[in-house]
Amino acid sequence: MKVEVRRDGPSLVEGYRAVVGDGPMRMLESLARRLRDHRIVMVNSTATGGGVAEILHRLVRLLEELGVPTTWEVMPGDAAFYAITKKIHNALHGTHAPLDADDHAHYHETNRRAASLLELDGDLVLIHDPQPAALVQHRRVPGQRWVWRCHIDLSHADRDVWGFLAPVLTGYDGAVFSHYSFVPPLEVPAFLVPPSIDPLSDKNRELDEAEIDRLLEPYDLPESTPWVTQISRFDRLKDPVGVIDAFRLARSRVKAHLVLAGGSADDDPEGAEVLAEVRQHVAESKDVSVLVLPSDAHLVINALQRRSADVVQKSLREGFALTVSEALWKRRPVVASAVGGIPLQVIHERTGLLVHSVEGCAVQISRLLRTPELARRLATEGREHVRDNFLHTREARDYLAVFAALDGAARIMAEERAAQA
Amino acid sequence: MNGAPSAFEVCGAVHLIRPLGMSANSLQSLRHGIAAVEPASLFFHAVQPPLRAPASADLPPDDFSAWIGGVLQDHETSERLSFAVQRSGPGPEPLRTALIGVLERSQRDHTVPEDAAFAFLAADTVPVPIVECDDLDTLFDALAGADASAWFYHLIEQPWFAGGRIEMTLALREAGAARLADRIDQLAASGIPLERLRRETLRTWRRSQLGSRMARAAASSDADRAGEGRDAIAKLARRIVRARSTS
Numbered sequence: 001m002k003v004e005v006r007r008d009g010p011s012l013v014e015g016y017r018a019v020v021g022d023g024p025m026r027m028l029e030s031l032a033r034r035l036r037d038h039r040i041v042m043v044n045s046t047a048t049g050g051g052v053a054e055i056l057h058r059l060v061r062l063l064e065e066l067g068v069p070t071t072w073e074v075m076p077g078d079a080a081f082y083a084i085t086k087k088i089h090n091a092l093h094g095t096h097a098p099l100d101a102d103d104h105a106h107y108h109e110t111n112r113r114a115a116s117l118l119e120l121d122g123d124l125v126l127i128h129d130p131q132p133a134a135l136v137q138h139r140r141v142p143g144q145r146w147v148w149r150c151h152i153d154l155s156h157a158d159r160d161v162w163g164f165l166a167p168v169l170t171g172y173d174g175a176v177f178s179h180y181s182f183v184p185p186l187e188v189p190a191f192l193v194p195p196s197i198d199p200l201s202d203k204n205r206e207l208d209e210a211e212i213d214r215l216l217e218p219y220d221l222p223e224s225t226p227w228v229t230q231i232s233r234f235d236r237l238k239d240p241v242g243v244i245d246a247f248r249l250a251r252s253r254v255k256a257h258l259v260l261a262g263g264s265a266d267d268d269p270e271g272a273e274v275l276a277e278v279r280q281h282v283a284e285s286k287d288v289s290v291l292v293l294p295s296d297a298h299l300v301i302n303a304l305q306r307r308s309a310d311v312v313q314k315s316l317r318e319g320f321a322l323t324v325s326e327a328l329w330k331r332r333p334v335v336a337s338a339v340g341g342i343p344l345q346v347i348h349e350r351t352g353l354l355v356h357s358v359e360g361c362a363v364q365i366s367r368l369l370r371t372p373e374l375a376r377r378l379a380t381e382g383r384e385h386v387r388d389n390f391l392h393t394r395e396a397r398d399y400l401a402v403f404a405a406l407d408g409a410a411r412i413m414a415e416e417r418a419a420q421a
Numbered sequence: 422m423n424g425a426p427s428a429f430e431v432c433g434a435v436h437l438i439r440p441l442g443m444s445a446n447s448l449q450s451l452r453h454g455i456a457a458v459e460p461a462s463l464f465f466h467a468v469q470p471p472l473r474a475p476a477s478a479d480l481p482p483d484d485f486s487a488w489i490g491g492v493l494q495d496h497e498t499s500e501r502l503s504f505a506v507q508r509s510g511p512g513p514e515p516l517r518t519a520l521i522g523v524l525e526r527s528q529r530d531h532t533v534p535e536d537a538a539f540a541f542l543a544a545d546t547v548p549v550p551i552v553e554c555d556d557l558d559t560l561f562d563a564l565a566g567a568d569a570s571a572w573f574y575h576l577i578e579q580p581w582f583a584g585g586r587i588e589m590t591l592a593l594r595e596a597g598a599a600r601l602a603d604r605i606d607q608l609a610a611s612g613i614p615l616e617r618l619r620r621e622t623l624r625t626w627r628r629s630q631l632g633s634r635m636a637r638a639a640a641s642s643d644a645d646r647a648g649e650g651r652d653a654i655a656k657l658a659r660r661i662v663r664a665r666s667t668s
Contacts, residue, residue, distance in 0.1 A: 022663070026566060191439055
């Protein structure tokens with residue numbers, strides 16, 4: 001089904017130009033000019049909820065404004081199909097969730113039916129994640145370029161489920177992953193396109209002090225003590241207990257208040273368990289606040305990050321951890337674990353501080369609180385690093401470049417260089 | 422361009438990063454990897470880092486020495502490798518030889534776990550033509566408005582793959598601007614961060630134009646000079662507004 005993207009309100013191109021500057025937007029416009037005679041179709045499995053839908057709403061409109069005809073189709077499916085794709089999703093994340101022959105058949109049948117319903121008539125087709133991946137087997141026509149965009153960390157993928165999906169991917173011209181560690185052995189060219197944040201969204205847009213005061217008023221947080229904040233769901237892999245331990249070690253040397261804020265755990269039994277552990281670990285501590293926020297509390301998260309003295313992301317394992325870019329974008333100094341995509345965002349001692357242990361985290365938290373000049377320098381560099389590398393404009397540019405490369409641009413350049421050599 | 426036989430095309434560049442499926446977990450395996458990888462990988466790890474932080478006051482380290490220093494904690498080899506990256510001649514093969522030379526001399530060889538290994542990646546360049554320039558004014562106007570990738574592409578990347586020959590300064594020489602070309606060659610070879618390279622190059626260009634601008638101004642009417650003054654103030658105001666809105 002075609003998704004109608006909102007086109008009202010101010011121009012996205014001009015909004016992004018005000019944020020990233022003229023040079024990068026001219027570059028994006030030049031690249032877009034090259035693809036104006038093409039038509040892009042994006043396909044995923046939902047129009048609302050989740051990071052992929054969020055970025056597609058922006059990306060489709062941005063590409064249209066840039067003059068590249070772009071449409072967005074959502075793959076239809078029944079409850080059984082979504083149960084199967086949930087299993088696939090979990091298995092690709094490393095959970096054992098075997099698929100049986102019926103699951104295989106239903107997955108392919110749903111893709112086959114969807115292939116006859118969706119308008120996949122563009123010459124550049126970008127398929128997001130595993131749900132619609134098999135469309136390529138049913139609808140690809142000569143002259144089209146198909147690219148699979150995987151937003152999932154496949155580094156611990158279940159072998160059987162990956163064995164089911166991998167043959168489908170041979171029908172593509174290329175695949176795009178967020179991080180090199182997520183890339184499995186593939187028969188098609190793989191490219192790396194890191195995810196990005198939207199500087200114009202509620203989670204990241206500028207807020208004035210009065211707005212921040214109003215948003216944070218209900219949470220009764222201390223005004224005179226610097227806050228050390230970790231924003232992430234209550235999950236053991238985010239190590240909230242480790243954050244509390246590190247904070248307590250740091251707190252013995254500097255005055256501070258810890259804010260642990262995360263999404264509601266109502267539909268996640270393990271999340272509720274971890275939240276209970278965190279609350280027990282915090283016990284009666286007056287210098288720690290645990291905030292359970294609704295899933296749409298984007299402005300509150302924005303305000304919390306902006307008011308924090310340090311932002312921490314002490315995960316034990318991570319996908320990409322865009323919360324780090326969100327904090328850096330708000331000029332907050334960041335202390336984060338060197339896992340997953342974090343080292344791409346936090347360059348140690350340049351855009352933030354990387355740590356490997358509770359003690360290391362404690363040392364760096366207190367170091368930042370005691371050395372405002374260091375915090376300022378890291379925060380300034382961090383903001384520029386995000387501006388250059390982790391905003392939606394860069395992700396849009398990279399997708400256009402992938403299509404241009406498949407269209408021959410990179411091959412021609414490589415041949416020219418080989419001739420020069 | 423100003424009498425030159427052909428126009429010069431200002432291009433930006435997008436680097437598409439490709440994983441090569443190879444990794445190294447010791448100095449020895451890093452050396453073997455460097456010996457085997459394609460030029461686009463050496464380019465990505467050793468030459469491209471300045472483009473990742475163009476406005477930084479200090480150049481970011483190359484990926485090889487950053488990994489050896491940060492992960493293997495072999496600071497001596499890291500320093501030597503960093504020096505080799507900065508001093509090796511242009512092109513993948515001189516760099517490859519220099520890197521292997523440093524790694525062969527290194528005595529230490531401990532291994533790190535797989536999750537701390539060095540992953541070899543490669544960068545494929547997608548050139549993005551921005552504007553074709555027939556004269557120096559248009560060229561420097563285009564460069565002034567271009568993003569960091571255009572500066573990187575013309576002054577660092579293209580010469581690195583072409584044995585040090587900078588096509589942009591060749592075009593400047595053909596256009597009769599040999600002194601300007603010499604100065605830009607020097608700046609490009611100095612290894613300064615990109616934003617500084619851009620500032621210094623544009624300053625050099627503006628200075629090179631002072632004489633002819635003054636001659637033009639002396640010959641023009643009061644009304645024209647006043648008009649130019651107003652234009653200059655308006656341009657400055659726009660730059661200030663733009664700088665504020667992007668900060």
